[in-house]
Amino acid sequence: MKNTWKNQPPAISLLRLWLGITWVYGGWNKATDSGFLSQGSPHYIGAQLTGYLTSSPIAFVLRRMIEHATLIGWGVMIGEFAIGLAILVGISMELIAFAGFGMSAILWLSATWSVKPYFLGSDTAYMVLWLALFLLVRAQRNSRKKGNFITDLKNRREVLKLAGVAGAGIVASFVGKAFKTSNPTPEAGSAITTTAKFPVGSTMNFQAADGSPAVLFRTSAGVFAYSAICTHQGCTVSYDSSQHLLICPCHGAAYDPTKSAAVVAGPAPTPLAPIKVAIKGNNIVQI
Numbered sequence: 023m024k025n026t027w028k029n030q031p032p033a034i035s036l037l038r039l040w041l042g043i044t045w046v047y048g049g050w051n052k053a054t055d056s057g058f059l060s061q062g063s064p065h066y067i068g069a070q071l072t073g074y075l076t077s078s079p080i081a082f083v084l085r086r087m088i089e090h091a092t093l094i095g096w097g098v099m100i101g102e103f104a105i106g107l108a109i110l111v112g113i114s115m116e117l118i119a120f121a122g123f124g125m126s127a128i129l130w131l132s133a134t135w136s137v138k139p140y141f142l143g144s145d146t147a148y149m150v151l152w153l154a155l156f157l158l159v160r161a162q163r164n165s166r167k168k169g170n171f172i173t174d175l176k177n178r179r180e181v182l183k184l185a186g187v188a189g190a191g192i193v194a195s196f197v198g199k200a201f202k203t204s205n206p207t208p209e210a211g212s213a214i215t216t217t218a219k220f221p222v223g224s225t226m227n228f229q230a231a232d233g234s235p236a237v238l239f240r241t242s243a244g245v246f247a248y249s250a251i252c253t254h255q256g257c258t259v260s261y262d263s264s265q266h267l268l269i270c271p272c273h274g275a276a277y278d279p280t281k282s283a284a285v286v287a288g289p290a291p292t293p294l295a296p297i298k299v300a301i302k303g304n305n306i307v308q309i
């Protein structure tokens with residue numbers, strides 16, 4: 023294979039190295055996270071997408087993606103590996119830099135849109151880095167008068183190489199699964215919060231002892247909690263304080279927390295699962 027690292031400006035080398043390593047690490051990080059593709063985990067890609075709904079300007083797209091969250095998760099993981107590997111090896115760099123720019127733009131519009139000031143979120147910086155690499159590679163190619171990134175897709179050898187890195191991304195994702203790290207979960211009996219921090223009338227999300235997302239309530243009658251996993255197709259529900267209901271963002275199921283999480287709207291077949299909690303001393307604990 024042609025050594026693409028020779029005779030390239032140092033700026034391109036630096037960008038390729040940093041972006042390539044970061045994207046491969048991004049894929050590895052997801053592949054080895056035992057919760058990333060596991061419904062019910064707070065790290066679950068579907069739970070992450072649900073969390074972005076309230077602030078993202080592309081919430082209407084994310085809402086559709088949540089239904090296929092596991093598939094999207096595989097796509098993101100393999101895509102990150104493939105983009106990182108392609109840029110390190112030097113395959114269709116103009117096209118890959120554009121794909122990296124697109125991926126960073128989607129992450130910005132979903133995950134870091136609400137970060138203020140904007141420079142504290144990394145996705146805008148990655149958009150600029152990918153765009154700079156795209157323009158540098160393009161200028162280099164223009165100086166050699168050698169096609170453009172669309173012509174890459176008409177070249178069978180380039181397409182085969184791209185398929186090769188996608189295949190390597192799939193293999194790397196499965197290898198990562200063999201090195202899965204488990205996420206620490208709170209033990210039953212450990213404090214969720216204290217009564218002082220959680221007065222009557224409060225609501226909060228917490229991680230149940232099995233690692234799944236849950237919602238805690240405190241009323242004058244005491245404390246109670248439910249699993250936040252929708253009984254329809256497993257999206258994560260959240261409490262809407264204006265409606266006083268737990269709402270699922272995927273297909274609109276609504277549960278009434280004051281009536282044992284009974285379904286009051288939408289396609290959910292059964293109430294949310296209750297989680298046993300109690301006040302012990304100054305703490306609120308799962309029992």
Ligand code: FES
Binds near residue numbers: 274
């Ligand atoms: S997953 Fe369909 S309504 Fe919640």
